[in-house]
Structure formats: C-alpha cells, structure tokens
Amino acid sequence: MTTHHSLAAEGLSLGYGDRTVIDSLDLVVPPGRITAIVGANACGKSTLLRSMSRLLAPRTGRVVLDGKEVHRMPARQLARTLGLLPQSPVAPEGIIVGDLVGRGRHPHQGMFSRWNAEDDAAVAAALETTGTTPLADRAMDELSGGQRQRVWIAMALAQHTDILLLDEPTTFLDASHQVEVLDLLTDLNQARGTTVVMVLHDLNLAARYADHILALAEGRLHASGPPAEVLSEDTVRAVFGLDSRIIEDPVSGRPLMLPIGRHHVRPPQAASSAGR
Amino acid sequence: MSADTLTQPPAVRAVSRGRARRALRRRTVAAVLTLLVVAVFTVSLMAGDTFYPLDDVLRVVRGEQVPGASFTVGRLRLPRAVLAVVAGFSFGLAGVTFQTMLRNPLASPDVIGISSGASAAAAVAIVTLSLDETQVSVLAVVAALVVALLVYLLAFKDGVVGIRLILIGIGISAMLDSVISYVLSQAAEWDLQEATRWLTGSLNNAAWKETLPALVALAVLGPVLLAQARSLSAMQLGDDTASALGVRTERTRITVIVAAVVLIAFATAAAGPIAFVAFLSGPIAARLVGPGGSLLMPAGLVGSLLVLVADFAGQNALGTRLPVGVVTGVLGAPYLIYLIVRTNRTGGSL
Numbered sequence: 181m182t183t184h185h186s187l188a189a190e191g192l193s194l195g196y197g198d199r200t201v202i203d204s205l206d207l208v209v210p211p212g213r214i215t216a217i218v219g220a221n222a223c224g225k226s227t228l229l230r231s232m233s234r235l236l237a238p239r240t241g242r243v244v245l246d247g248k249e250v251h252r253m254p255a256r257q258l259a260r261t262l263g264l265l266p267q268s269p270v271a272p273e274g275i276i277v278g279d280l281v282g283r284g285r286h287p288h289q290g291m292f293s294r295w296n297a298e299d300d301a302a303v304a305a306a307l308e309t310t311g312t313t314p315l316a317d318r319a320m321d322e323l324s325g326g327q328r329q330r331v332w333i334a335m336a337l338a339q340h341t342d343i344l345l346l347d348e349p350t351t352f353l354d355a356s357h358q359v360e361v362l363d364l365l366t367d368l369n370q371a372r373g374t375t376v377v378m379v380l381h382d383l384n385l386a387a388r389y390a391d392h393i394l395a396l397a398e399g400r401l402h403a404s405g406p407p408a409e410v411l412s413e414d415t416v417r418a419v420f421g422l423d424s425r426i427i428e429d430p431v432s433g434r435p436l437m438l439p440i441g442r443h444h445v446r447p448p449q450a451a452s453s454a455g456r
Numbered sequence: 457m458s459a460d461t462l463t464q465p466p467a468v469r470a471v472s473r474g475r476a477r478r479a480l481r482r483r484t485v486a487a488v489l490t491l492l493v494v495a496v497f498t499v500s501l502m503a504g505d506t507f508y509p510l511d512d513v514l515r516v517v518r519g520e521q522v523p524g525a526s527f528t529v530g531r532l533r534l535p536r537a538v539l540a541v542v543a544g545f546s547f548g549l550a551g552v553t554f555q556t557m558l559r560n561p562l563a564s565p566d567v568i569g570i571s572s573g574a575s576a577a578a579a580v581a582i583v584t585l586s587l588d589e590t591q592v593s594v595l596a597v598v599a600a601l602v603v604a605l606l607v608y609l610l611a612f613k614d615g616v617v618g619i620r621l622i623l624i625g626i627g628i629s630a631m632l633d634s635v636i637s638y639v640l641s642q643a644a645e646w647d648l649q650e651a652t653r654w655l656t657g658s659l660n661n662a663a664w665k666e667t668l669p670a671l672v673a674l675a676v677l678g679p680v681l682l683a684q685a686r687s688l689s690a691m692q693l694g695d696d697t698a699s700a701l702g703v704r705t706e707r708t709r710i711t712v713i714v715a716a717v718v719l720i721a722f723a724t725a726a727a728g729p730i731a732f733v734a735f736l737s738g739p740i741a742a743r744l745v746g747p748g749g750s751l752l753m754p755a756g757l758v759g760s761l762l763v764l765v766a767d768f769a770g771q772n773a774l775g776t777r778l779p780v781g782v783v784t785g786v787l788g789a790p791y792l793i794y795l796i797v798r799t800n801r802t803g804g805s806l
Contacts, residue, residue, distance in 0.1 A: 259702030279748035
C-alpha cells in the first residue's frame with residue numbers, strides 16, 4: 181500500500197515564552213498504526229502535535245521524519261507526506277464543501293499549474309471515504325457539527341498524506357459521531373496503511389481505537405505501548421491524578437477505565453464482594 | 457477532456473462538474489468586468505465638454521496629431537482615465553488582500569489608516585515641502601509602511617486580533633486626517649483642488665507625471681500579489697491549517713502586507729485616498745463571483761470600474777463637478793454602517 185514513514189521526536193523540548201511545556205521528550209510513532217496521545221488538560225498534548233507538524237519550532241531537540249529534521253524540510257514537501265487537522269480550523273463564510281475539500285490539494289499544485297483530473301479524483305475519493313459526497317455542493321455553514329468534522333477530515337484526506345495528525349478530532353461531537361469519526365480513521369488506516377496520530381481526551385475511546393498509546397504527564401512521556409500494557413490504575417493516577425479501576429471492555433476486550441470519584445462509589449465491602 | 461469525462465466514475469464527474477460550474481461563473485464575471493472597464497474607459501475618453509468620436513480618440517492613442525483632441529484627449533482625458541483604472545485596481549486588489557488575510561471586511565487599508573498615512577505624507581510633501589513626484593511617492597510609501605507597522609505594533613498583544621487592529625487603525629486614521637487638514641490650512645495658497653485630493657481623493661490633477669509611477673507600481677506589484685492568491689485562500693482556513701497544507705504563512709503575510717501597502721501608497725500619492733474603493737471592491741466582487749475562488753483579480757476590476765464610473769459621473773452627470781472621492785464616499789458610507797451593525801451582531805467575517 182503506502183511506503184511507511186518513520187516519525188520520531190528526539191530530546192524534544194517545547195514551550196511558549198518562559199513556560200516549558202514539553203521537556204526533553206523521546207518518542208517513536210509506530211508506522212502504519214494508530215497512535216493516541218493522552219494526558220490531562222494542558223499537559224502538552226496539542227503542543228507536541230503542533231511541533232510534530234512543524235507549527236512550533238523546538239527549543240532543543242528535533243522532530244525527525246525519515247531521518248530528516250521536519251523543521252528544515254521544504255514546507256510543501258512535508259505537506260505531501262504529513263497532514264494535520266488542527267483543533268479548530270476556520271471555514272471561510274459561504275464556502276462550498278467541494279471547494280473546501282479541494283484546498284487539501286494545495287501542496288500538490290504548483291504556483292501556476294492548473295487544477296487537473298487527479299485533483300478531482302482525490303477530492304471525489306475523499307468525499308466518498310468520509311460519506312460526504314451528497315454534501316459536495318452544499319455550503320459549509322449549513323452543515324451540522326458532525327458533518328463539518330467529516331468534511332474537514334475529507335480535506336485532510338484529499339491532501340493524500342501517508343501520515344495524518346489530528347488534534348482532538350472528536351471534540352464537540354456526540355457519542356455516535358465520535359465513534360463514526362474514529363471508525364473512519366480506522367478504515368483509512370486499514371485500507372491505505374495511513375499512519376494516524378491523534379490527541380484524544382477520552383481515555384476509553386483511545387484504548388478502544390489506538391494500537392499504541394502515548395501517555396503524557398507534566399511534559400514528559402509517562403508510558404507508551406499498546407493499550408493493554410499502558411492502561412493501568414497506576415498510569416491513570418500518575419497521568420490524570422485520578423483513582424480508577426481498569427476492567428476488560430466486554431465489547432472489545434480492550435481495557436476500560438472506570439473513574440472513582442467521591443460520589444456514587446459503592447462502599448469497599450460491597451465492591452470487594454462484587455469482585456469475588 | 458470529453459474522453460476523460462466519459463471514463464470518470466460518477467462521483468468524480470459530479471465533483472469536477474460542480475467545480476467547473478463555479479469556475480465558469482468566475483471566468484464570466486471576470487470577462488464581463490473587463491469588458492465594462494474597457495467600455496467605460498473608452499466612453500470617458502470620448503465624452504466630456506467636447507465630444508470626440510471613437511475614430512479621433514484611437515488616432516490620438518496611436519500618437520497622431522488631431523487638432524483639439526490631441527490636447528483634450530491625449531493630455532487631459534487619457535492620463536485621467538488611465539489613473540482611474542490603475543488607482544482603482546490598486547485599491548481594489550490591496551483592499552481585498554487585507555480583508556482576506558485578516559478575515560474581516562472592515563480590515564481594509566482605507567479604514568485602518570494606511571491610505572490616510574500615505575495621503576498625509578503626500579500632502580506634506582507637496583503642499584509644505586514642494587517636492588517632485590518621485591519624492592512624493594517615496595515619502596508616501598515610507599509613511600504608509602510606518603503607519604502599517606505602527607498599527608500592527610499597537611494592536612499586538614499575544615498575537616494580533618482583527619478587531620483590535622481595526623479599532624486602532626480607525627483611531628490612527630482619524631489622527632492622520634486631522635494632520636492633512638492642518639497641513640492644508642497652513643498652505644500659503646488655499647487650494648480646494650489639492651484639499652479634496654488629499655482628503656477624499658480626486659483625479660482632477662491627473663497628468664502623466666502623476667499617473668506613471670502608480671502604473672509602474674501596479675505592473676510590478678500586481679503580479680506579486682496575484683501570485684499569492686492560492687496561499688491566501690489556504691490562509692483563510694486559519695494559520696495552522698494553512699501551514700499544514702505547506703504554506704509559509706509568515707513569509708506570505710509579510711510579502712502580501714508590504715506589496716499591498718506599497719501599492720496603496722503609490723496609488724494614493726497620485727490620486728489621493730479615493731474614499732472606500734479599497735473597502736468596497738472586495739465585498740462587491742465576492743457577491744459577484746460567489747464562494748470558493750480567489751477574489752484578487754475580480755476585486756481589482758471592480759475597483760477600476762468603481763473609480764471610472766464614479767469619476768465619469770462626478771464630471772458629467774451631476775451638474776456640478778464633483779471629485780471622484782466624494783461620489784465613492786457617498787456609495788461607501790452606508791455600506792460601512794451596514795457592516796458595523798452586522799459585525800456587532802455576528803462577530804463578522806468577509
């Protein structure tokens with residue numbers, strides 16, 4: 181299918197102003213798999229993703245794609261290999277879905293080259309994959325939140341990159357649309373071998389859909405690996421500062437995290453008798 | 457193309473058909489606007505206090521001597537009409553690039569003080585310092601760049617927010633307008649022609665020595681801006697998305713701002729800050745071409761047409777001779793009010 185690219189961070193430190201957000205972090209993104217970055221609010225998840233797509237220059241260290249430092253690669257060349265869907269992209273007023281998806285073709289077009297049949301085919305395929313073909317001639321303003329998110333993903337697909345980074349692609353979506361978007365990304369990963377890296381705030385959806393989890397805590401990589409290895413009660417405590425129980429998800433067989441708060445928790449003896 | 461269309465799957469065909477339909481509309485609008493510009497341009501060479509037939513006009517343009525027409529058309533009407541086209545195109549093009557980049561129709565260079573900066577500098581250079589055309593243009597360019605930088609720096613606070621930049625720009629603009637009034641009031645000879653030119657814009661002083669620098673600036677910087685059209689379209693999706701699509705956002709922004717500001721400055725040094733042309737052309741072009749495509753070329757054409765028509769109407773249609781800026785001002789002010797009201801309601805975007 182696709183040639184697999186290697187994406188890694190080496191001794192990466194990131195920050196804004198005086199604040200250090202990520203501190204000398206090393207990680208490797210497994211090629212051709214789905215990776216989820218999880219962690220508490222403001223732990224640097226989005227910052228890390230932004231730096232991996234060269235939106236933020238590293239203080240020290242580097243992000244390496246196929247042995248080359250991404251911050252030194254030509255912008256257009258990088259954009260043909262690595263795509264990013266930011267958390268809140270802006271749709272110009274009145275823009276038609278087909279045109280918006282077509283803007284994903286930007287890195288494939290020269291300054292004066294005309295739009296060609298290959299571009300049309302890429303847009304049509306992206307619309308089809310995301311189930312937005314019937315919306316192609318509609319204005320973006322008329323769509324629901326779930327439809328809009330699918331159109332944005334279609335734009336990223338039209339970019340035809342082997343690596344796709346997404347910053348919280350399920351935010352603002354209801355449960356069914358969240359599952360729909362994650363199913364779609366899994367389809368893409370399975371059909372095309374696209375390497376998917378996404379920031380997810382829902383730990384259980386991450387455990388369900390990701391092959392590989394990167395758990396960040398206070399700017400460092402606390403744990404990484406398959407969900408079954410990474411997701412433990414200790415990890416949840418370290419990363420989110422939350423007590424929890426991990427059980428086997430009866431639907432997927434993957435780990436499922438049940439948070440333990442101050443309310444609505446059975447007294448210990450009842451819980452232990454349930455465990456017997 | 458047709459063989460291609462037959463072999464394409466229906467989904468691809470639907471996509472390419474929708475895109476072709478919108479592209480056709482854009483091309484039609486551009487063609488019609490170009491025709492209108494040529495038509496009004498030609499009429500404005502023929503008509504006036506004395507009417508000259510098309511034949512005479514063409515002979516003058518070819519460089520032949522035609523009694524009467526050689527002076528009236530060649531020395532008066534031609535540089536004036538060319539300046540109308542050039543200044544209109546410059547204002548329209550520069551205006552829409554600002555509006556697109558800052559994602560706000562109020563962020564036009566004539567609203568945020570850049571035109572006023574160029575105008576104030578030109579007024580000082582001509583009225584107070586009696587400099588020649590080249591020096592006037594240079595001073596106007598420097599002043600416009602300084603004002604642009606000043607507005608940007610004053611609006612900068614953890615990044616630039618559109619609405620703060622606009623409000624600061626309006627304030628600076630008002631200050632610069634008072635500078636113009638002061639300079640004019642101190643002039644040795646009070647000249648109404650000069651006053652209207654620097655306050656609202658006028659083509660009454662148009663001669664080749666004013667028109668040529670503006671023409672050269674447009675010939676050089678117009679292509680620079682038009683080449684950025686695709687990057688600007690990507691930047692409408694936000695800086696992060698644009699970067700992810702391979703656009704060098706900072707470089708594009710600097711190129712576009714400098715080119716647009718210099719273009720505005722040259723046009724202003726020649727014709728004054730013709731009221732609201734930069735501000736109106738983009739939104740009018742957007743209504744005409746519909747969503748999706750780049751507005752740069754259509755907005756430039758709308759700008760040329762606006763100035764040509766407004767100047768022609770001001771000269772011939774209204775009994776008294778009005779400077780072009782007065783006519784465009786009458787057109788633009790209600791739209792400005794409408795936009796401010798709407799921005800108040802919706803937060804506003806182009």
